[in-house]
Amino acid sequence: MKRVAGKIFFTAISVLYPVLVYCGIRYWGLSPRRMSLMLMALGFYQFLNFTRSKSKVDRGRTGVFVALILLCAFVAFFANNILFVKFYPVLVNLSLLAFFGFTLWRPPSFAFRMACLGDKNLMVSPSFNAVERYCNKVTFAWCIFFIVNGTVAAFTVFVGSDKIWSLYNGLISYILIGLFFIVEYLVRKRVHGKMQSYVPVCDLELNSRPDGALVSFGKNDSERKTWGDFVSDVSKVRYYLEARENVPWILHCEDSYYFTVSLLSMLQSGRKALVTANRQEAFIKEIKKPEYGFLTDEPFAGGVAGANEMPATLIQDVLASENALRLDGDNNCEVKFGKFDKSKAEMIMYTSGTTGEPKAVYKRFLQFENELFELVKVFGNDWVNRKVYSTVNHHHIYGLLFTALLPIATGLPFRRHRIDFPTELSNIAGDAAVIASSPAFLKRLSAESDKPIDFKCTPIIYSSGGPLPEEVARKACELTGFWTMEIYGSTETGGIAYRQSKNGPVWKPFEVCKMSVAENGCLNIKSSYILEAEGFTTGDLVDLYEDGRFLLKGRSDSIVKIEEKRISLPEVEMRLKQTGLVQDVRVVPMVGKRQYLAAAIVLNEAGRTKFAGLPKLAINNYFHDYLLKFIENTVSPKKWRYLEELPQNTEGKIRMRDIQALFGLAESPNFKILKFRREPGALTAKLLFPATSDYYDGHFPEFKLLPAVVQVDMVLRLARNFLDVPKELSKMNRTRFANPILPDVPVVVKITYNVDAGKVTFAYTSEDGETSYSNGSLVMNTSADDVAEGENRG
Numbered sequence: 001m002k003r004v005a006g007k008i009f010f011t012a013i014s015v016l017y018p019v020l021v022y023c024g025i026r027y028w029g030l031s032p033r034r035m036s037l038m039l040m041a042l043g044f045y046q047f048l049n050f051t052r053s054k055s056k057v058d059r060g061r062t063g064v065f066v067a068l069i070l071l072c073a074f075v076a077f078f079a080n081n082i083l084f085v086k087f088y089p090v091l092v093n094l095s096l097l098a099f100f101g102f103t104l105w106r107p108p109s110f111a112f113r114m115a116c117l118g119d120k121n122l123m124v125s126p127s128f129n130a131v132e133r134y135c136n137k138v139t140f141a142w143c144i145f146f147i148v149n150g151t152v153a154a155f156t157v158f159v160g161s162d163k164i165w166s167l168y169n170g171l172i173s174y175i176l177i178g179l180f181f182i183v184e185y186l187v188r189k190r191v192h193g194k195m196q197s198y199v200p201v202c203d204l205e206l207n208s209r210p211d212g213a214l215v216s217f218g219k220n221d222s223e224r225k226t227w228g229d230f231v232s233d234v235s236k237v238r239y240y241l242e243a244r245e246n247v248p249w250i251l252h253c254e255d256s257y258y259f260t261v262s263l264l265s266m267l268q269s270g271r272k273a274l275v276t277a278n279r280q281e282a283f284i285k286e287i288k289k290p291e292y293g294f295l296t297d298e299p300f301a302g303g304v305a306g307a308n309e310m311p312a313t314l315i316q317d318v319l320a321s322e323n324a325l326r327l328d329g330d331n332n333c334e335v336k337f338g339k340f341d342k343s344k345a346e347m348i349m350y351t352s353g354t355t356g357e358p359k360a361v362y363k364r365f366l367q368f369e370n371e372l373f374e375l376v377k378v379f380g381n382d383w384v385n386r387k388v389y390s391t392v393n394h395h396h397i398y399g400l401l402f403t404a405l406l407p408i409a410t411g412l413p414f415r416r417h418r419i420d421f422p423t424e425l426s427n428i429a430g431d432a433a434v435i436a437s438s439p440a441f442l443k444r445l446s447a448e449s450d451k452p453i454d455f456k457c458t459p460i461i462y463s464s465g466g467p468l469p470e471e472v473a474r475k476a477c478e479l480t481g482f483w484t485m486e487i488y489g490s491t492e493t494g495g496i497a498y499r500q501s502k503n504g505p506v507w508k509p510f511e512v513c514k515m516s517v518a519e520n521g522c523l524n525i526k527s528s529y530i531l532e533a534e535g536f537t538t539g540d541l542v543d544l545y546e547d548g549r550f551l552l553k554g555r556s557d558s559i560v561k562i563e564e565k566r567i568s569l570p571e572v573e574m575r576l577k578q579t580g581l582v583q584d585v586r587v588v589p590m591v592g593k594r595q596y597l598a599a600a601i602v603l604n605e606a607g608r609t610k611f612a613g614l615p616k617l618a619i620n621n622y623f624h625d626y627l628l629k630f631i632e633n634t635v636s637p638k639k640w641r642y643l644e645e646l647p648q649n650t651e652g653k654i655r656m657r658d659i660q661a662l663f664g665l666a667e668s669p670n671f672k673i674l675k676f677r678r679e680p681g682a683l684t685a686k687l688l689f690p691a692t693s694d695y696y697d698g699h700f701p702e703f704k705l706l707p708a709v710v711q712v713d714m715v716l717r718l719a720r721n722f723l724d725v726p727k728e729l730s731k732m733n734r735t736r737f738a739n740p741i742l743p744d745v746p747v748v749v750k751i752t753y754n755v756d757a758g759k760v761t762f763a764y765t766s767e768d769g770e771t772s773y774s775n776g777s778l779v780m781n782t783s784a785d786d787v788a789e790g791e792n793r794g
Contacts, residue, residue, distance in 0.1 A: 014042060017088055018170030022162055025082065035085045036076035042088070043069035064098070086157045089169040093150030100143050104136060111135035111142070119197075129381045134191055138184060145180055149173055196384055196411040198376050200369050201264070202342035204408070206231055206335065214413040216257040217387070223416055225257055231337045233319055237265035238336040240318045241293075248272040248348075249293040252279045256394050257416045258297040258315045260404045266295075267365060268338065272346040277395035280680040282755050287350070287360070342366045349397060351491040361491045367529040371401065371494045372409050374510050374528075378498070379485075380410065382460050386432040388414035391441040397491045398464040402436035422448050425480070432457040439468045440648040442484060443584070443602075446475035447645070458482050464489065465653050467552070469584060470501045471604065477502075488552075493536050494529040497550070506549045517544050522556050560589045562597060567635040572597065575630050576623060581607030584646050587637060588659045598639040598663045599623070602646060616642070639663055644675045644686065665721040670695050671714065674746060676722070683722045683751045686767070687714070691743035705740035711774055715751055715762045723753045725760055728781040733759075735776030747773060758782040 013020065020038065024030035046066045068091050076084035103110040112135035153173065156165040199208050209215075211228035218224070225233075241249070249266055251273050253259035266273040274287065279300065288294060293313060300312035345365035390403040407414040412434070419425065419435075422445035433455075442463060459480055464487040477483040483502045489495040497507035509515055513527040514535075523542045526535035541553040554570030561567075572587045576599065583604035590598045601623070603611065611619045620640045627636045647658045658678050665673075670693040676685035689695060689706055696704040712732070719725040741747055741764065748769070751762045758780045764773035 013038065014092075015174075016170070017042070018166045021082075021085060022166035022170070025162055031080060032082040032085055033077050033080045035082065036073045039069060039073040039076065039085055039088055043073055064095075068094075082162075083157065086162075086165055089153040089173070090150055090157065093146045093153060097143055097146040097150065100139050100146065104139055104143070107136070108132065109136045109139035111138040130384060134188075138188075141184070142180075145176075149176065198380065198410050200342070201372070201405055201409050202267075202340050202345070202365060202369055204264075205338050209411055213411060215408075216260075216414050216416050218416045223257075230257075230261065231335060233261045234264050234268065235336040236319050236321075237261060237295075237315065238269045239333070240321065241265055241269045241271055242336075244293070245291070246270060247291045247293060248274055248289075249295050250274045250276060250284065250288060251295050252276055252395065253295070253297040253315060255297050255416050256390070256403055256414055256418075259394055260408060262295050262315055263404070264408075267345045267347075268336070268340045270340070270345075272348070274348045274350075275395050275400070276350040277393045278350060278680050280682075283680055340365075342369050349395075349400075349491050351396065364531065367494065367531065368401070368405060370512070370528040372405055374512050375401065375406060375495065376410060378510065379460075383410060383412060383434050386412060386434045386460065387428075388412050388434045388436070389419055389428060390415065390436045391419045392436055392438050392465070393418070396465075397494065398487065398489070399436060401495075402434075402462060425453050429453055429455045433459040435459050435461045437461055437463050437484070438648070439463055439466045439472070440645070442468060442476045443472050443645055445479060446472045449479050452479050452481070455481060461485065462487055466648070468501065470505075471583065473501050490538065492530075493525050493538065494527070496523075496525055496527075506545070506551050509548050509550070515544055515548050515550060517542060520556055523550065560595075560597075562589070562595050562635045565632065565635050567597070567631065569597075572599070572627065572631065572635075572637070575627055576601065579607075579623070579626055580604075581610060583607070586646055586654055586656075586659050588656050588663070590639070590660060590663055596638040597635065598641070598659075599637040600641045600643055600646060600659050600662060602643055616640070639667075641667075641673070643673070647675070647677050649677075649679070661722050665717070669693070678722050681723065681753050681755070683718060684748065685718060685751075686746055686748050688746050689741065689743060693743070696743060704743050706742075708735075708737050708774070711737070711741065711764060712776075712778070715749065715760065715778070718749070719751050719753060719760050719762075723751065723760075725753055726758065726780040726782050730758070730779045730781040733777045733779060735774070735778075737774040739771055739773045741773050 017038075021035055024035050024038075025032075043066055046069060069088065072084040072087045072091070076082070100110050103113070108116070109132075112132050115131060115135055153169055156168050209227040211226060213227040214224065215227055215230045216223070216225045249271050251259070251262050251266065252275075253262055263273055263275070265271075271293075274292070276283070276287070278284075279296065279298075284294070284300075294300070294311070295313050295315055295318075297315050299314070342365045347363045347365065347368075349361045349363060351359050351361055388403055388407045390399060392399040392403070394400050394403045403414055406412070419428075419441075422441065425435075425445070442461075459482055461476070461480060461482050461484045463484045468484060468486050473484050473486075483500050486499050486501065487495050488497045488499075488507055495510060496513050497509040499505075499507050510527070512529070513525050516524045516526075516535075518524045518537045520537075521541050522537050523540050523544070524535050524537045526533075530536050539556050541556055541558075543551040543553060545551075554568060558569040559566055560569065569587045569589075573585045576582050576585045576587075581603060582601055584602040585599060587597055587599045590596055611622075619642065623640070624636055641662055646654050647662075648654050658676075661678065662673065662676070670689065672688040672690070674686040674688055676683065691704065695706055695710045712735070716725070716729065720727060746767055747764050748767055749762060749764050751760060753760050760778040760780060761776070762778070763775035765771060766773070
């Protein structure tokens, strides 16, 4: 208490010093010698502060200041000269100049330190660098002020009367300091309004952003949404949810804006969100209990609602409902938007991982907030004044974080719809962009593009979901100007590490992730966004270095036995890549009369050039002979397929069972599968029917075309192999053949299967989708399979 009182007393004396000196000389009749005693008291008080200071820098600065004060006091005392008593304001300016100037020389600057004390999130703000630069300018401006103010104070010591000295140093200089504060505050508010600020999603409030701040945008102005729109829409959906029983809600919205509005509404209203990218009827039926809600932005064809169940709800209908309109009309309701408890907010995310089987992963929003904080700390400064674009699905954790939660937390506007084709990148070349991408998209970009994209500002590109081949990253860099930043992680663990492969294959973990190697040789992670105290053990084999960095060596389930010999699938893949002819490859175990390996290969440009015109057998033999240098013949792949790209899901993961399904289809010289993508209940495949195919024999020799029966047979063959469709065809419905399919012309076939109806629909189109060749639907005999299954059980 005494220390506080002492500080207040001596601070008052220091501030009022010019007035006290003037009054002492003019009205109280005090001699300069007596006035110097006040200066000595201030000097000894500063000396006590000097002895308490622990910082060497503060001790040095305070020591010089104290020495100068005491020197002036003693000279004034012994010389009985008022001139040295009046030097105190000059010394104060010199001391402040030294302190502010030193923080510019040894950052952080004083203004930035104060800013960090006022805003705890500033250190991880996307505008960190911009704020630091601004604070440095403010600190420099204060240094200029102290130079000018100290010079004028020194001038009044030697020139002018005691009254002028007292008036300037006891009043005018304080007014100038106040004006400086006011001007700086107004400038700071204006600058701050233009800067992005990081606000945790759970702490967002009505005034967290200006009403007119852009939140999302689309292909036209009608899709633009501001912060005011966002707050209003979240409030409308909250009213809808809170008017109903507190039950979990399934969430699937293709529109990123609708998705983010729905998710925040659920979190703020205390509803558990079940986030799923899969909206196939069979899957929704599997996860939906009768009382669960289902919020989406696209009409749902499946009959998931029973007599007592809630049907799928369109968010567009919620936003246009009568209650929602009351928020916009004269009879306004109170807007519901505000903070929520991140430790209680619950979510479930469904991931397929590498197995392809749906898996529910329980999350608390606390885990996402911890990860957002880390991501902003590492990458945030690169995002300032950019727009967010995505080529990935926001229903998976990587897309959720980078294309929904991060933009909302940092104030970055995001595009409502994904970029589907590499050619679309040229349309955004004029924007400063952050692009959340995937290995699959970047491989297509590298394969389909030759000319660099003329970005006005180099984009920041991220990739996750699987390893990105270095040559693809290099080609993507040549096209975009940025070497892709890869993120390694999973739904269970969140982001674990990051790298740019130009710096080597080693991964650098995020600061909060603590690495160790489990007994099975796999990576174990403990972090602030993994709830389990023991951490999470992945299925990835690693070499862990002393500094925490690590090298991935493949999956633990990638060690298989072939002919009683253990073989590493990643090792075979690595050997094939060593030929310099392979861009991507997956080797999978197959079971027939005996176990064997099969390899699906994507050739690079050198490989395509080398093998151009050669028969497939010659290509097989080349790779087979190369592998014999390293592995035994018995474990060398026995089957080979050559694709344009490997099948990947929306997370960019290559699933082993998709590759195995490819080899489950008997190879034929009559057709080639160039690439395919399998989703629940759906298949998209790019096919080529060569001119040498038997399918064209006898069908218009002068003008070959693919027979209709072959097109239907191909659909059935693919559907039975990839979608587990029943073998027996019952009937054909609405089948239409519009244009001929010619030899050596790639076509795309899209096949969907409705399990409950037993119906297969298909459509053959050109690669660009502009030409329709044929379409129709086939009804399968599901009862025949049921009977057969019953007989087998009997």
